[in-house]
Amino acid sequence: MKKNLKKLTALALVLSMAALTACGGSGNGGAAETTSAQADSSSQTEGNASSGEKVVTIAQTGDWDTFMPMNTTNTGADNVNELMFDRLMIINTDGTFEPRLADSWETNETQDKIIYHLNENAKWQDGEPVTADDVVYSAQVASSSEFNYLRRIRMQYFAGTDETGMELSTDSIEVKALDEHTVEFTLKEPMDPSIVYAMVNRDFFIIPKHLLSEISDADLVNAEFWQSPVGSGPCVFESTISGESIQFTANKDYYLGAPDFDRLVVKKVQSSNLLSGLMSGEIDALSGNTQIPLQDWQAAKETEGVTAQSVPTYAYQYMAMNTSRDYMTKEIRQAMSMAINKQVIVDQLLQGEGRVALGPLPDDHQYYNEAIESMEPVQYDPEKAAQIVKDAGWDESRELDMLVSTGNEVREKAAILIQQDLQKIGIKTKIQTLDFPTLLTNARNGDYDICFIGSAGSVDPSESVPNITVGYMNNFTQLTDPALGLLGESGAKEITFEARKAIYDEYQEMIVDWMPMAFLYFTNDLFAYNSDIENVRPENLDYNVNKLVWEWKVNK
């Protein structure tokens, strides 16, 4: 019996050793595992090297929902679709435009027609040429009344559509092919074409007529085509594992240049794992809507083999104030703006990777109005703010509902700093942290006092207009006075830069004076990629959609 007991103890010891190794990964057992796994991975690398395949892996934190580019408002999907499909042009963050599917573009003299000359070498991935008919077809689908293009309102600028961008009758949108490679868009009225370039072309993807026109618009979103799409872009769809990755092969016939890789993989990665992935070489670059988390930024800059680049953008965060509350008067709103120490938020929370915002446009925007810098409501002056609050007879026992959504750490922390700033001028707040859909519902219903929202910004100065215009979903501040919105919209009707500039100068002053929202800061994109890849241009990210992967030089 004693012998058996010894046997048993020995067995138990072995088992628990195995268990401990598995749990903690410590000791020699772990090392043995190391060698075998390393041998395994090196043989894999060799396998790749011998076949000579260059694989580039792009990490994306957000999910892609669909490959049907006209059935999404999700930047995760835009980023993936941008690899497969083309848009007419590239919009640079500085407000300039570069050719993509269109070689060049012009307007007629009265500025009510835009003509695009398509790249004559452009081909669909099945070998058919991309023609003006494809562009016409894409515009017809986008304005179709048979399905809900979630961005259909972009089509509102074109003749033959109603104010929501929907066609008046079947294919009534006035877009026509002048010849095989020339297409003409007719506008409802003369306007500055850069509005169309910036607002429409950002996510207007061209889809293949010859493969889709047999399908009715109503059935289009559910078509099997989108499970394995054929586009004209630099990457050819190969396969996908839902929620995990998408595999592409390079389109070596891409008309803007053959990509310098053989395969490209878009992989879903948790944001906390991005830097680890770049360090271990599992990730080569980040997708446009994916950024290094701020707490990892310093480490990313110091990591050898990783290039980290911070790109200033027009994206901004603001504090919306519910103007429908009778106690949230203009004076109180202005005082709250004056109480916020925005510089501390930028220096401390953003670690300097951002800029203080006074209005909706940053100081390097071509429509920026310097005059707002000297306006009182944007000065940091807590003493004066406290005086205003006191003079207004503010009820000190009142507690304002301050809503902030989870998922943006800087914003959550900024809410706490702002709560303290407001406390100093005698305004009490109660922070409520909600998930984003809930916050949106509350904000849209006006069921809040203060809430924090972000926007992607735009090269076009009219970007913020829907946020303060009656009738729009994102009129979170519940503004009912139409004057500000009308002023903003009138700027879209002017056709020269000077005339538009004058209107948007006034618009910026008015929004600062009315103070429905306090603009807080502009964020930088924190981009990082494997230093083995050259010629990456994060500054051209084009609101996060433009990776220009065919220009990347891959030294792997």
Add this chain to the structure above:
Amino acid sequence: MTKYVIKRLLIAIPTFFGITILVYFLSSLAPGSPLEMLMADPMATKEDMEALRAQMGLDQPVIIQYLRWLQNLFQGNLGTSYRTNLPVMGMVLERLGPTLILTIASTVLSVLIAVPLGIVSAYKPYSPWDYISSGLSFIGASTPTFFTGLVFIYVFAVKVGILPMGGMYDSGIETLGSMVRHLILPCLTLTVFNVGSILRQTRGSMMEVFSEDYIRTARAKGLMELRVIIVHGLRNALIPVVTVLSTMIPFLFGGAVVAEQVFSWPGLGSLMVQSINSRDYPTIMGITVVIAAAVLLGNIITDIIYSILDPKIRESR
């Protein structure tokens, strides 16, 4: 026996529908609607939103929406996702495989680790071994899954660099070997969490069994100690262990939600999180149906295993 199984099945059916009703109404009651996320575009107007609401049938009372959903369910149709416009059935089935791989692998590993350790602890209670294994399992069970996961990623993927930090396959290599390498860390993370409860249960019931008369009898007959422990002891001690395992099934899915998020494992858990974030009701319901069915089935199987292990249970019911 057959009668017993049928009886269990009949109880499971109303439970299943009860679950779907609860989840449907609770998710509809939650603030925020699928429209908010679909209409995230800044240029969207209130009219667009109302049109979409009517088109999606979201303007109907919740009870009508539920009955409509139920009607489709009886026709084997789980509906179309609001978020992706793909059939929910396909989306859920696609994700079910990875989740099953992960949960089954970690359950098997947990049992393989916890049961022997529990026996050793029970055999020599209050020995150093007992303290070490109990201590470690407590630490494992009380450390949140996401933390364990991040530590594993830091150690094995970044510092040592032998295992991938997430995903299911290496870029472009969809082989079994690649999948197993990706499985190790999430599986270990879940295992560390699960070992504790199984170990405690095994230890407790083994100790109880060791003091039974029949164990003394078996030893008195001069049987080998190992035989006494495994054949006479373990079989009787397993009943409570099976109970723990069956109550663990829903928690396994729950734990997998976190582990799948941390390791970008493309399973049901990560799909559930995305679906909830975008209030994609059809997908939420589709996953609920699958998980509810799995849990109920798990319970029935447990009951059957019980009756095999202990004929008393079968007779008394």
